[in-house]
Amino acid sequence: xxxxxxxxxxxxxxxxxxxxxxxxxxxxxxxxxxxxxxxxxxxxxxxxxxxxxxxxxxxxxxxxxxxxxxxxxxxxxxxxxxxxxxxxxxxxxxxxxxxxxxxxxxxxxxxxxxxxxxxxxxxxxxxxxxxxxxxxxxxxxxxxxxxxxxxxxxxxxxxxxxx
Numbered sequence: 001x002x003x004x005x006x007x008x009x010x011x012x013x014x015x016x017x018x019x020x021x022x023x024x025x026x027x028x029x030x031x032x033x034x035x036x037x038x039x040x041x042x043x044x045x046x047x048x049x050x051x052x053x054x055x056x057x058x059x060x061x062x063x064x065x066x067x068x069x070x071x072x073x074x075x076x077x078x079x080x081x082x083x084x085x086x087x088x089x090x091x092x093x094x095x096x097x098x099x100x101x102x103x104x105x106x107x108x109x110x111x112x113x114x115x116x117x118x119x120x121x122x123x124x125x126x127x128x129x130x131x132x133x134x135x136x137x138x139x140x141x142x143x144x145x146x147x148x149x150x151x152x153x154x155x156x157x158x159x160x161x162x163x
Contacts, residue, residue: 012144019152022161024144026051026117030058031140034121035128050161057110058118069122076126084135085142088123092116096150108154116147 012024029051036043039059046052062069079087095115120143127135155161 012141015148017152019155019161020144020148022048022050023147023152024140026054027120027143027147028140030054030117030121031124031136031143034058034125035136054114054117057114058121061114061118072119072122073126076123079123079126079132081127081132081135084123084127084132085138088120088139088142089146091119092146092150108151108158113147113151113155116143116151 011020013021013028015021015024025047029047033041033043033046033055039055046055075091076087096112120139124136124139127133127139
């Protein structure tokens with residue numbers, strides 16, 4: 001389960017760091033948005049400008065590059081409530097920690113940040129459609145914690161979520 005992969009003392013939405021709070025808020029909002037039908041669903045307005053931008057960019061990505069997202073049901077086919085978070089984290093680590101020439105870490109682009117949330121949304125949608133709704137809160141925490149650990153330091157160095 002996700003909790004074993006994330007320290008118990010995680011503050012998430014209660015963090016003193018506004019970047020971390022936004023990361024967790026975006027994870028919660030985006031997963032809720034995707035699992036309630038997206039732009040065609042019953043979700044109210046986004047809580048922040050960053051969440052609104054994420055929703056729009058996620059919708060745009062899924063519309064413009066549907067072929068990329070057709071493979072995820074096959075990748076997620078063996079996912080269970082117990083393996084959803086570890087599977088998601090493993091895929092994200094593969095993406096972010098893939099070898100880069102010269103041993104450097106790759107530059108963090110907005111598309112990479114977007115892909116974290118969109119992939120998490122696809123995993124959440126997969127779980128939701130298969131009756132594994134109990135895992136959705138865990139996925140939200142896993143994604144928030146992942147963004148806090150991997151993405152927030154880069155976002156902080158770049159001046160924040162909104163410039």
